[in-house]
Amino acid sequence: MTPPNPELRNPRSHRAILDSTFELAVSKGYGKLTVEAIATAAGVGKQTIYRWWPSKGAIALDAINERMGHLTDFPDTGDIEADLRSQTTALAGLLSSDIGIVYRGVIAEAQSDPHLAANVRDAIVGPRSKLCRDRLERAVTAGQLRGDIPTRAMVQLLYGPLYYRFLLGTDDVQDAPELVGYILAGLRTHDS
Structure with missing residues (x-):
């Protein structure tokens, strides 16, 4: 079966579903969120929701990814420490x-839903990790960071403590941005 074309969604229903999902997850708790409650709050039928999303986690993921927008982009002022602290x-x-x-609720649900876990990686973690790696690569090229450590490992060193x-x-x-200085101490070249 071919998945529905997202361009054919009713924009008002789509917006109502995303907003209702987010508001209910915050006010009632993610664990108490149900597709039935979302449908009622959004004023749509459950079948409308299931036509576009396979689970409440998929809807919540779309709702938070939309709200994150460019808030987690990476600045590039030329000063890697200032840029990482800002980000x-x-x-x-x-x-x-x-x-x-x-997001915490979606991550918890993703532990038992491989499809949702892949979507979290594809929609949130992957693109933002790529932006970070790109910024770190520029810092390596500029001689600000060591070139013998893969940027993928640098991302894990920098963001692992925050997610922990x-x-x-x-x-x-x-307090996590304060850790940037400590981590960068091990990642900097001896010249910078």
């Missing part, structure tokens, strides 16, 4: 907001 500050703010509440704090609640994610 991680923006990300920490986002994870501390209502978006973080919904976010998902496990071990520390405030707002």
Whole structure:
């Protein structure tokens, strides 16, 4: 069966579904979110929702990805530490907001839904990791960072602590940008 063409969605219904999903996940808790509740709040039938999304997690993922927008883009001022601090500050703010509440629920559901996990990687993690790797590559080329460490590993070193704090609640994610300096100490060239 061919999936429906997203361009044929009723824009008002689409908007109502995304907004209702986000608002219900924040107000009631992601664990209590159901497709039935979304349909009722959005004023659409369940079949309309299932025509476009396979699960509540897929709807919530679209809703948070849309709200994230360009908030997690990477600046390029030429100063890699300032740029990473700026970006991680923006990300920490986002994870501390209502978006973080919904995102945590989607990540939890993705642990038992391989399709949703792949969509989280494809829609959120992958594109933003690529932006980070591109920025880090420019810093390597400029001699600001070591060239012997793969940029993929650098991304994991930089963002692993933030996600650890976010998902496990071990520390405030707002403090995560301070870790950038410590991590960069090991990633910098001896000349920079």
